[in-house]
Amino acid sequence: MGPVLRVAGLHKSFGRGAARLEVLRGVDLEVDRGELVAVAGTSGSGKSTLLHILGGLLHPDAGRAILAGADVYAIPERARARLRALRVGFVFQMHHLLPEFTALENIMLPGLIAGLRESEARRRALELLEWMSLADRAGHQPGELSGGEQQRVAVSRALVNAPDVVLADEPSGNLDPSSSETLHELLLRLSRERQQAFVVATHSPGLAKRAQRTLVLKSGRLEPLAAVEEWL
Numbered sequence: 001m002g003p004v005l006r007v008a009g010l011h012k013s014f015g016r017g018a019a020r021l022e023v024l025r026g027v028d029l030e031v032d033r034g035e036l037v038a039v040a041g042t043s044g045s046g047k048s049t050l051l052h053i054l055g056g057l058l059h060p061d062a063g064r065a066i067l068a069g070a071d072v073y074a075i076p077e078r079a080r081a082r083l084r085a086l087r088v089g090f091v092f093q094m095h096h097l098l099p100e101f102t103a104l105e106n107i108m109l110p111g112l113i114a115g116l117r118e119s120e121a122r123r124r125a126l127e128l129l130e131w132m133s134l135a136d137r138a139g140h141q142p143g144e145l146s147g148g149e150q151q152r153v154a155v156s157r158a159l160v161n162a163p164d165v166v167l168a169d170e171p172s173g174n175l176d177p178s179s180s181e182t183l184h185e186l187l188l189r190l191s192r193e194r195q196q197a198f199v200v201a202t203h204s205p206g207l208a209k210r211a212q213r214t215l216v217l218k219s220g221r222l223e224p225l226a227a228v229e230e231w232l
């Protein structure tokens with residue numbers, strides 16, 4: 001089986017004329033099942049831009065993205081929206097959970113939208129809560145959860161449709177060191193034990209050290225990380 005996600009020759013610029021900013025200048029990346037790829041890079045290096053392109057949210061100026069056998073930017077918008085909903089999970093720095101819904105309902109929701117039966121969405125959500133050691137928080141609303149717990153619910157929500165890849169943009173960016181560590185440990189376990197693929201933009205040297213692969217976005221290209229000390 002080939003990689004779950006493959007991009008080649010990605011270019012992306014913003015602005016025009018003198019204000020033109022070339023953010024990506026030929027990015028290639030392949031991600032396999034069960035692999036967690038950490039993407040490091042200074043602020044403004046283009047990590048979020050890259051994740052948006054990988055997830056079908058932002059057209060590149062050039063290059064291709066292949067996800068689940070589909071050429072993401074060559075298919076009609078409606079097909080791309082479907083691909084995003086079914087094949088990609090997103091986790092952001094801010095959890096974006098719906099405040100009026102419980103943890104369980106927040107996790108079930110993308111499943112219901114994708115057409116899962118309610119019983120199946122509930123079964124998956126409860127299984128994920130168990131994984132996250134949050135079974136006893138199923139009925140809590142986001143406001144009743146700690147920041148670390150909220151992010152674990154957000155990760156569960158991203159996983160409910162069993163996506164080909166989860167794209168996480170600084171998922172531990174707002175967490176204290178101990179909650180960050182717990183979250184990273186969970187992501188790494190999910191990659192190993194559920195063969196889940198992740199691309200994680202991160203400023204965390206701890207995660208970069210333990211990821212299967214760590215790359216650095218530098219001058220618009222992805223490079224292997226020579227040493228974690230490089231960006232400490």
Ligand SMILES: Nc1ncnc2c1ncn2[C@@H]1O[C@H](COP(=O)(O)OP(=O)(O)OP(=O)(O)O)[C@@H](O)[C@H]1O
Nearest residue numbers: 014015021023041042043044045046047048049050
């Ligand atoms: N829609 C946009 N219009 C114009 N410029 C943009 C746009 N989106 C991003 N940029 C610019 O592109 C560059 C890369 O931004 P991006 O958000 O991808 O960086 P990042 O690596 O995620 O940074 P951070 O670590 O701070 O999150 C930045 O200079 C940013 O200002």
Ligand SMILES: [Mg+2]
Nearest residue numbers: 047048049169
């Ligand atoms: Mg960013």
